[in-house]
Amino acid sequence: xxxxxxxxxxxxxxxxxxxxxxxxxxxxxxxxxxxxxxxxxxxxxxxxxxxxxxxxxxxxxxxxxxxxxxxxxxxxxxxxxxxxxxxxxxxxxxxxxxxxxxxxxxxxxxxxxxxxxxxxxxxxxxxxxxxxxxxxxxxxxxxxxxxxxxxxxxxxxxxxxxxxxxxxxxxxxxxxxxxxxxxxxxxxxxxxxxxxxxxxxxxxxxxxxxxxxxxxxxxxxxxxxxxxxxxxxxxxxxxxxxxxxxxxxxxxxxxxxxxxxxxxxxxxxxxxxxxxxxxxxxxxxxxxxxxxxxxxxxxxxxxxxxxxxxxxxxxxxxxxxx
Numbered sequence: 001x002x003x004x005x006x007x008x009x010x011x012x013x014x015x016x017x018x019x020x021x022x023x024x025x026x027x028x029x030x031x032x033x034x035x036x037x038x039x040x041x042x043x044x045x046x047x048x049x050x051x052x053x054x055x056x057x058x059x060x061x062x063x064x065x066x067x068x069x070x071x072x073x074x075x076x077x078x079x080x081x082x083x084x085x086x087x088x089x090x091x092x093x094x095x096x097x098x099x100x101x102x103x104x105x106x107x108x109x110x111x112x113x114x115x116x117x118x119x120x121x122x123x124x125x126x127x128x129x130x131x132x133x134x135x136x137x138x139x140x141x142x143x144x145x146x147x148x149x150x151x152x153x154x155x156x157x158x159x160x161x162x163x164x165x166x167x168x169x170x171x172x173x174x175x176x177x178x179x180x181x182x183x184x185x186x187x188x189x190x191x192x193x194x195x196x197x198x199x200x201x202x203x204x205x206x207x208x209x210x211x212x213x214x215x216x217x218x219x220x221x222x223x224x225x226x227x228x229x230x231x232x233x234x235x236x237x238x239x240x241x242x243x244x245x246x247x248x249x250x251x252x253x254x255x256x257x258x259x260x261x262x263x264x265x266x267x268x269x270x271x272x273x274x275x276x277x278x279x280x281x282x283x284x285x286x287x288x289x290x291x292x293x294x295x296x297x298x299x300x301x302x303x304x305x306x307x308x309x310x311x312x313x314x315x316x317x318x319x320x321x322x
Contacts, residue, residue, distance in 0.1 A: 008308050028043070031043070044304070070085055100120075103134055130214055141247065221269075227239070
């Protein structure tokens with residue numbers, strides 16, 4: 001596997017304890033990024049170098065702009081927070097993983113329909129050693145998004161539910177033996193990928209996938225029919241069939257087993273094989289809590305890099321439609 005002959009430059013040097021969640025905001029021509037352990041959200045103008053900083057009370061996992069403008073939705077600790085960029089006001093609109101106070105958000109991104117998806121991870125009592133299977137994947141959406149969900153009735157036939165039923169027993173009319181089961185029980189069995197929830201503007205929290213160790217690397221394919229999700233601790237990338245209208249996920253499968261030693265790598269999701277890699281001047285991307293000795297070995301650790309001439313184009317980032 002060959003290294004790509006691309007152009008690598010440092011946009012901002014040694015600026016983060018643990019930099020994450022880069023999102024290019026086309027309207028303002030600024031890079032939104034977060035420093036997880038620095039407990040902050042940043043808006044960086046790569047032309048002038050000006051970097052606006054907003055501090056939070058806890059670890060920040062992700063931030064994306066709201067389509068209405070003037071504010072961001074931020075995933076910090078276990079809260080979804082609206083941040084007013086003019087006043088700095090922070091409004092908690094929902095919380096997750098209430099039964100797991102040691103959890104925190106680790107990454108997030110908006111889907112093609114404008115829902116904000118974010119995943120959590122478990123406690124980290126020792127740096128890089130995370131309590132496994134404690135995290136979950138959740139999403140928030142806005143008032144007028146469709147609440148219709150598809151679930152699989154058989155292996156080859158899916159069924160459209162016209163309402164999200166969260167607590168009342170639901171009985172299938174197709175002769176199945178699901179009488180008395182709740183929606184969450186039915187969805188978990190039939191979809192095979194953990195509990196399924198959604199958060200609307202009434203601020204109720206619902207989760208798509210549970211038993212995640214370190215939720216990371218959220219993405220969709222160009223056809224907007226496949227959802228990809230990485231679990232860093234498990235060193236794998238899973239794919240799901242994805243329904244844009246409802247946000248529902250189906251047919252979970254592992255498509256890539258990741259070699260963490262390779263850094264930034266381009267994989268073929270159909271074969272799971274690596275195709276090429278980017279040779280960055282640091283040992284680990286988003287490396288955290290370096291010792292003085294490691295810092296001497298990697299003087300550019302904690303920097304923001306820009307990579308050009310990759311031979312492929314990324315998808316345009318999506319703002320939160322709420």
